Amino acid sequence: MKLKSQINNVIKDAFKNAGIEYEPMSVSEATKPEFGDYQFNGAMALSKKLGKNPREIAQNILDNMELTKVVNKAQIAGPGFINLWINPDWLALECEKAISDDRLGISKNDKPQKVVVDYSGPNMAKQMHVGHLRSTIIGDTLSNLLTFLGDEVIRQNHIGDWGTQFGMLIAYLEMKDEDGLVSLKDLEQFYKDAKGEFDANADFANRAREYVVKIQSGDEHCLELWKNFIDISLGHCEEVYGKLNVNLTRDDVRAESFYNDSLSKVIEVLDDKGILKESNGAKCVFLDGEEIPVIVQKGDGGYLYATTDLAALWYRANELGAKRISYVVDARQGGHFKQVFKVAKDAGFVPEDVKLEHIAFGTMMDKGGKPFKTRDGGTVKLIDLLDEAVIKAKETIKNRDEYTSQQIDELAKIIGIGAVKYADLAINRESNYIFNWDKMLSFEGNTSLYMQYAYARIQSIFRKYNSTIDGKIIISDELEHRLAVMLLRFEDVLSRSAEDASPNQITTYLYELVTLFMRFYEQNPILKDGVKDDIKMSRLKLADLTAKTIKQGLDILGIKVVDKL
RNA sequence: GCGCUUGUGGCUCAAUUGGAUAGAGCAUCAGACUUCGGAUCUGAGGGUUAGAGGUUCGAGUCCUCUCAGGCGUACCA
Known part of the structure; x- marks a missing residue:
């Protein structure tokens, strides 16, 4: 039920009957019960345009309003507010309709859009940490919401699977296990060990560098190892997605490496358009009024994340045909996206009518207002946080003797994970927020x-x-x-x-x-x-x-x- | 330095995108139980919305400046 537009229609009709030629502003929900259900505040704004006093205008609107089916009472108050009461019989009827409909009377978008939602984006070299929580659940919620409202949502998990550190990891993987079939139980530890070896062993470091080149030039053996590594690493992410009840699958993965073949093309097109400039040996795009350029190719010929993002934008707008592309990424990357979006539009990678948006979010903080870390200052692994949530949730369950232990486990999962997600989603996404177990597992307040x-x-x-x-x-x-x-x-x-x-x-x-x-x-x-x-x-x-x-x-x-x- | 961003009761957050007397929860104090699950509900106290100007019929919200914090700032992502 589009309730507000129903009320707006009543106002629109009144405007027509009253001979007011302006489009009325939308009604808003009444700020207090004694002011009715909805209120129309447009009379004050019209005062100047019509050269009359607001109450006079409000009275004119009121005199021409049909007070029957939808709205059955209206009153002028204050400087010219029109307070509106909805007909209870009509309310009852509409509620009846909602109950008997499995969509609760909510219509599907009659002009469905293709929307790409880019979210989660874990790095394959490391475990997912708390920093990935917000992107993952905000993006998932947005995707669920748009799907429910009838849009065609294409979820995109832009995983980080390419870059110099992979040479090191692959070399280490091979060193530990000839077949590369090691089970990477602890990705974080594996990364640390590899880094340790890299720093301590010059031979290994050289081999790692060679591997980078080998992977990038398509060496089959190395690619095999790399694929294996990504596969295992992605499995870790899927475990987290499962626990989080997040709708991301392998089909949604479009990794950085997916765009490798398009990167040189990006440079080519930018050059053809005449917006590519060389500066200090790097290939850049300079935007109006900005001193710092967008670097798309390094002095050594390597590409950067801006290049990959441009290729991804091209793919999403043209191959996937998206009309809205939403990036659910940390607010700190605001500058980056602003630039990349501008370049993409200037270069024609993305048609003018496509909406590009950075769904920015703030950082998770501890009780003291500092970024959320473990006791020794390391990053908190997401999986550990979720497991802890389930354990804490179990403690809150009363009357435990009424359930089997299996039921308690199931209940604790739903409560614990739900509490973490809700606490996060309940906060205006752009601000930083303080993570607090007691608050989120409380039965009181907005939890x-x-x-x-x-x-x-x-x-x-x-x-x-x-x-x-x-x-x-x-x-x-x-x-x-x-x-x-x-x-x-x-x-x-x-x-x-x-x-x-x-x-x-x-x-x-x-x-x-x-x-x-x-x-x-x-x-x-x-x-x-x-x-x-x-x-x-x-x-x-x-x-x-x-x-x-x-x-x-x-x-x-x-x-x-x-x-x- | 430049850019972006945030600042709302003791604490954690809202505020229908410019509308009426800035709302909740926690905490504090005072009430309501022969419980349709009290893990609930009712009420009280607590605010110059960081500060100063400005625009407007009307500002927590928009503009300017000041103060304080966070972040970003050319070959990492």
């Missing part, structure tokens, strides 16, 4: 457990009721009215969240919804003695739609729900 608890409670009601629902929704008091409006706002929230690529709009909404539901539930008994049958049915239906909305919302965030906590 996944508060949502899970509400969901489980509703399921518990239905277990107890254990019968079919036969009746209609009747909006009988203010809380029910507000709950119904909130439920119908879901689609607007999702659209906005998709547009801005901001998952926290979904979490904020869910929190408001659940808070409202808890109040409703506290005040309006459902199954207690003395509740009349038609009221009981209506409240069961509102509870049902609330549960479905929570579930759908969390599902987009990649968080599972359980019927019983």
